[in-house]
Amino acid sequence: MIIWNILRDRKSVLIAWTRQQDTVFMVLLAVVIGILSGYAALLLRFAIEWVSLFWTGERTWEDAITTLPWYIYLLAPTITGLIVAWISIRFLPEGELRDVAGVLADMVERRGRVRSRLLATELAGSALAMGGGASLGREGPTVALGALIASEIGQRLDMSEQQLRILIGCGAAAGIAASFNTPIAGALFALEVVLADYAIATFSPIVIASVLATVIARSEVGNFPAFTVPEYHLISTWEIPAYILMGAICGLVATVLIKSMTPTRIFLTRLIPNRLIRPAVVGFVVGLMGLMLPQIMSIGYGTVESMMLEHVDPHLMGYLVPLVLFLAVLLIGKLVATILCAAGGFPGGLFGPVLFLGAVVGALFGGVAHAYSPSYSESSGAYALVACGALTAAALQAPLTVMLIVFEMTADYHIMLPLMAACSVATLVTRSFGRESLFTEALEERGIDSNWSLEQSWMRSVPVSRIPWRSVPRVSGHARLGELKQVYTGSGKGCVQVVDDEGLMIGIVTFSDLQNWLIDPALDEVIVAAEVANRHVAVISETDSLLDAILILDRETFEQMPVVAADNPRKVLGILSRNTIFSTYHKLIVKHGERERG
CATH class of the missing domain: 3.10.580.10 (CBS-domain)
Structure with missing residues (x-):
């Protein structure tokens, strides 16, 4: 008993000393957050695969395109729409924001105290939605899960608002790093998008959390990037103007995506006021579209990879059509399906669909450019890879993060010149139409200024x-x-x-x-x-x-x-x-x- 009391007293002293050493304490918490967020990312990833297995018999919808019965396209998104609507109404009765937008809103309005109720919608709801065919992505929910874990730990330890912000940044960085196997980009994502804060005291814990989450993910799924990407070559310096033009097109597509969200959300709310029914109706419509264009279902990373590797099968409703026509229809179909799912009440992120749209734009543009000037241009796969980055940079208003993601996935310095040119132009084009991104457009709709949260935390301190x-x-x-x-x-x-x-x-x-x-x-x-x-x-x-x-x-x-x-x-x-x-x-x-x- 005496020994136990001595050990307990020493433990209390150690904890008190650690709390006094702010940097040491934050680093220790970053270790915990990185590990937990890494496993949360894996859990969401596997959960999506389990739901997909239930509906399609395969881990992804792309693997089941040729064998899937027609009625699954209608039943899966409709039934999962009902289930995720019930989850949302049960845990977010006031229609609170979800995903990264929900985290940013809580940082502004709740001083970094992310609602624990988000756990149900981000984990169960997102897994059911994407596994059931909703045209959304897993990265946003993964970021929200990491932020939720970090905020919950910080709240239980009675951390200050500024400390909570850093911990949330750790969780967000861990989520991106575990999703893409890109630890550097994960850290920069947290600094550029979530916190808008590059202070050294903020940087160190975030990097540690990002690294540990990557280690956890690699231990389970291997040291592989999110996509198998082609070897890149810049055929001619004359390609740079082409990449700039493609970047401008990506910026316009990103603008259409961002600007369509709020009007579509308002339209669907008026058309289908019942929150329980709305996702089911949207799911049924998306399922009908999937019968004609099955590639739009679910996340679609297999299709993204096929475009980069130039293995596109241009069949439309069973008929072989010109590749340009197929890609144009696929671009419009994925854009509409994504807007409907996001605005119609399905939980899930938009990172994945944006990558998909970028790959389609790049493959379409690259195919035309290569056909017009084969001696001075790379094939369409290279353009698909660069356009993935350009459209994502514009949609998220995070060019540095996206450049690093692509660079970490390719490990090829030669891609940086066209990538930097395309990402910069795409971001400028989108910003010329407004400063909101896919993460902040819902905040703008509700009158929440996410840029104000950092200054608020300073002044509250x-x-x-x-x-x-x-x-x-x-x-x-x-x-x-x-x-x-x-x-x-x-x-x-x-x-x-x-x-x-x-x-x-x-x-x-x-x-x-x-x-x-x-x-x-x-x-x-x-x-x-x-x-x-x-x-x-x-x-x-x-x-x-x-x-x-x-x-x-x-x-x-x-x-x-x-x-x-x-x-x-x-x-x-x-x-x-x-x-x-x-x-x-x-x-x-x-x-x-x-x-x-x-």
Whole structure:
């Protein structure tokens, strides 16, 4: 018993010491998050395969295209639509956002406390949806699962908002790294897309989580990239203008995808108000489309790989058609199916469908370019590979992350020139139509500014007690107007606090309150301070934050604001000026910029 108490005491001391060493503690948590997120990614991947096996007898829908009975195309997405709708209504009754958008929304509105209810929709709902044929991807739910695991750990350990943000970044990085076997790109995805924060203190734990998740994934599925990609060659420098043009086309396709989501969501909501029925109806429509074009069903990575390797079978409804016609129809079909599934209530991500669309655009463009100028252009597979990156970069507004994903998958430096050109142009084209991405368009629809979350966390980390406030002169409520004037002019503070017999605030007197009483000196011995005081005073508690102070000042026009005790809103501790508050804010921005450069 004595030995046990000694060990327990030493354990407590070790935990307390670790908590004090913030960097060490965050790294240890990153290890845990990386491992758990890696296994969560594998679980989702295998769950999708299990559901697909149930419906098709194969691990993926592509493997069953030639043997699948026609009625499965209709039954699978319709029935799974009903099931995932019930799951969504049960666990997200208010129609809260899911996937990466849900994580970003929680970072803005819930200070990084991701809702644990997302677990059911991201794991069970996404597995059922994609295994049942919904035209969506697994990477978004994998990121959300990692973020959920990280946030849950942080909440149980009572971490601060800034620490929660870093942990969520660890989970997001682990999700991407485990999905694509790309640890570097996983880390950059978290920094570029989820956090928009490149500070060194943020970077280190995220890299560790990304590496460990990759190790976990490789231990189960092998050290293989997500796709088998062709060996790349830049045939001629004249290809660069072609890649730039293709990048512009990818940017336009990405724009159509992003801009179509909200109108389609509104249209389907009005057409089918019942949330339980809506995904089933959408699933039935997608199934009908799948009868004519089975490649659009589910994730479609097999089709993406076949385009890169130039093994496309251009059969449309059983008839051999020109490859260009087949690819054009496939592009439109996948685009429509993806928009319907995402807007119609199916849980799942959009990373996979965007890669699919990019591969189709690249194969179509590359086929035309190679046919027109075979001596100066690579074959269509190379264009499909580059277009995957370009369209994804534009749709996610994350060019650096996507460039690294493609580079890590190919391990070929020669692809970087066309890839950088195409990704940059595609991103610029899409951004010219608006700054929202596939992850943020749903936030924009609900009026949530995801870019504001980082600044919010900075400002919430600064309590009002750390902002320099000044003392405020006081007079009794029984004091005559003449005495009030003397205190006001003598202090030079621009305001006077009027208090009761217990020293608690009755109100505040500023020049605008006094000016009506300056005309007639005879009132100096008649009027008392309590009659002059403005009793409608906006105050801020000593336990509030810089963000609270700025939000109050945004609503009000006054230049000063009393700071009151947490246990008594009439006990004034000092006064904050507008200049001091915004000066503190500017110093915080400069300080954070120095952290990033460091």
